[in-house]
Amino acid sequence: MTFTYYGHSCFSIDVKGKKLLFDPFISPNELAAAVLIDAIEADYILVSHGHEDHIADCVSIAKRTGATVICNWEIYIWLQKQGVEHIHPMNIGGRKTFDFGTVKCVTAQHSSSLPDGSYGGNPMGFVVSCEKNFYYAGDTALTLDMQLVPQGAPLSFSILPIGDNFTMGYEDAARAAHMMNCHTVIGVHYNTFPYIVIDEAQVKAHFERNGLDLRLPVIGECITI
Numbered sequence: 161m162t163f164t165y166y167g168h169s170c171f172s173i174d175v176k177g178k179k180l181l182f183d184p185f186i187s188p189n190e191l192a193a194a195v196l197i198d199a200i201e202a203d204y205i206l207v208s209h210g211h212e213d214h215i216a217d218c219v220s221i222a223k224r225t226g227a228t229v230i231c232n233w234e235i236y237i238w239l240q241k242q243g244v245e246h247i248h249p250m251n252i253g254g255r256k257t258f259d260f261g262t263v264k265c266v267t268a269q270h271s272s273s274l275p276d277g278s279y280g281g282n283p284m285g286f287v288v289s290c291e292k293n294f295y296y297a298g299d300t301a302l303t304l305d306m307q308l309v310p311q312g313a314p315l316s317f318s319i320l321p322i323g324d325n326f327t328m329g330y331e332d333a334a335r336a337a338h339m340m341n342c343h344t345v346i347g348v349h350y351n352t353f354p355y356i357v358i359d360e361a362q363v364k365a366h367f368e369r370n371g372l373d374l375r376l377p378v379i380g381e382c383i384t385i
């Protein structure tokens with residue numbers, strides 16, 4: 161499987177020939193200015209919550225690609241009003257099998273509102289079971305609920321926020337990785353804004369000391385995972 165990083169918490173994972181795009185936030189992100197947004201392909205767009213830094217480019221990419229957006233009920237209603245045609249509503253605890261694999265929505269301890277102030281429902285994380293099982297935490301604090309994440313689907317890797325301030329910081333992300341017995345972590349949600357700037361060397365050293373493999377792809381980089 162390949163993982164392509166588009167900056168902040170936006171990335172794409174190729175599964176069985178299907179392209180899954182997560183939390184599209186590219187055009188407002190100065191760090192992602194080199195990303196050719198119109199070249200991004202998507203069969204599905206998974207949206208963890210309604211905040212601007214996770215949904216900014218969702219409507220335009222969904223309309224251009226015809227991708228199906230997977231999100232919670234409240235975001236489903238909002239996207240319908242924006243004219244998005246293909247949307248699959250889910251909610252926390254729910255599981256659904258698609259043509260690329262199975263998605264389970266799990267708790268994220270955060271908040272959620274849409275860019276125009278509409279109610280965004282509850283934020284979610286996603287456990288995707290396909291060739292490999294992986295977990296994208298969305299924006300969340302460290303929570304004991306994460307103990308439940310690998311049950312029924314031992315994780316190959318997880319994508320966790322590490323930028324602190326609005327979400328888990330790197331130390332809690334390392335605790336989460338141990339809690340989930342998942343030693344390969346891709347760090348996201350850092351450096352985009354002054355509030356969440358990290359010292360990459362320090363963060364990498366912390367993961368290494370804890371026996372964990374932290375990947376920090378540069379924006380635009382595609383890695384095999």
Ligand code: NI
Nearest residue numbers: 209211270299
């Ligand atoms: Ni957020």
Ligand code: MN
Nearest residue numbers: 211213214299
């Ligand atoms: Mn965020």
